[in-house]
Amino acid sequence: MMVPVRCFTCGTVVGEHWEEFDERANEGEEDPKEVLDELGVERYCCRRMLVSHTDLVDVVSPYQ
Amino acid sequence: MTEEYDVEFVEREDREARFLVRGVTPAFANGIRRAMIADVPTMAIDTVRFVENSSVMFDEQLALRLGLVPLTTPPVGEFVEDDTVTLSIDVEGPATAYSGNLVSSDSLVQPADENVPIIDLKDGQRLEAEAEVVLDRGKNHAKHQGGVAVGYRHLQRVEVVGDVPEFEEPDERIVRGVIEDDGELVPTSEFDHDLTNRYPDQEVAIEDVPNAFVFHVETDGSFTVEELVTRAAETIEARATELEEAVQL
Ligand SMILES: [Zn+2]
Numbered sequence: 515m516m517v518p519v520r521c522f523t524c525g526t527v528v529g530e531h532w533e534e535f536d537e538r539a540n541e542g543e544e545d546p547k548e549v550l551d552e553l554g555v556e557r558y559c560c561r562r563m564l565v566s567h568t569d570l571v572d573v574v575s576p577y578q
Numbered sequence: 579m580t581e582e583y584d585v586e587f588v589e590r591e592d593r594e595a596r597f598l599v600r601g602v603t604p605a606f607a608n609g610i611r612r613a614m615i616a617d618v619p620t621m622a623i624d625t626v627r628f629v630e631n632s633s634v635m636f637d638e639q640l641a642l643r644l645g646l647v648p649l650t651t652p653p654v655g656e657f658v659e660d661d662t663v664t665l666s667i668d669v670e671g672p673a674t675a676y677s678g679n680l681v682s683s684d685s686l687v688q689p690a691d692e693n694v695p696i697i698d699l700k701d702g703q704r705l706e707a708e709a710e711v712v713l714d715r716g717k718n719h720a721k722h723q724g725g726v727a728v729g730y731r732h733l734q735r736v737e738v739v740g741d742v743p744e745f746e747e748p749d750e751r752i753v754r755g756v757i758e759d760d761g762e763l764v765p766t767s768e769f770d771h772d773l774t775n776r777y778p779d780q781e782v783a784i785e786d787v788p789n790a791f792v793f794h795v796e797t798d799g800s801f802t803v804e805e806l807v808t809r810a811a812e813t814i815e816a817r818a819t820e821l822e823e824a825v826q827l
Contacts, residue, residue: 519646525726530693571698
């Protein structure tokens, strides 16, 4: 649904980076690895939070 | 403890630091680490009253998301464990409600990060809520955990013991953390964690320096690293005092 606020494993706040990551790596053409490095999302536990996320708000909102 | 107690910073930023502590036992180093994770109280949203929520997420899901937003924690003594602060949020779609939309009744308690998306609101949807903030510890709920990814490693001393034979291909020698070379502290990231980059064609010996630990500490933004570490030490002291009083005759 919405991006998790914190990393499940270590507790770092990752939600604030979602919009920029989505714009640059998912919508845009940039390499996810480089975007995550630039955002300062260093550990792989935090990186998977953003890499594996899908926004579902647009998908479910018609059925509200 | 025979060795002298000493603290030295290797890297130092507001929310992230690496520092060396000498002259502590492994048990004490671990005690500090655990205190940073579980025993330093931070502010976090605990109860939410929803006035209106017509978004696609349920009240309790939004309450969890609001709870996980890091809030700045006031100086020691300003708040005790039963005091509350009220945060309110009122956003109407089409818009996204961010942690920065939370309005606090106390300037000491503010969202530490303003750009955390809480919920995406479509046309006609609205989120209006009031949240109660309390002071509590990481051992009761992860949202009160001020230190994230807190850990330590032994300081490693590297010594050159000879040359690699001329025609031998040296293997890579990976170390992570901080090494001590002739009294100088060098983070291993400086040479890509591979000793053969720093000491080409030389044979080196690595050993753990006894009772010297390099801590790596990050905070979620509730306070600075310094504050986290000193408050952690204070909680250990408070518990030691409590124990001393409890066992007095
Ligand atoms: Zn993580």
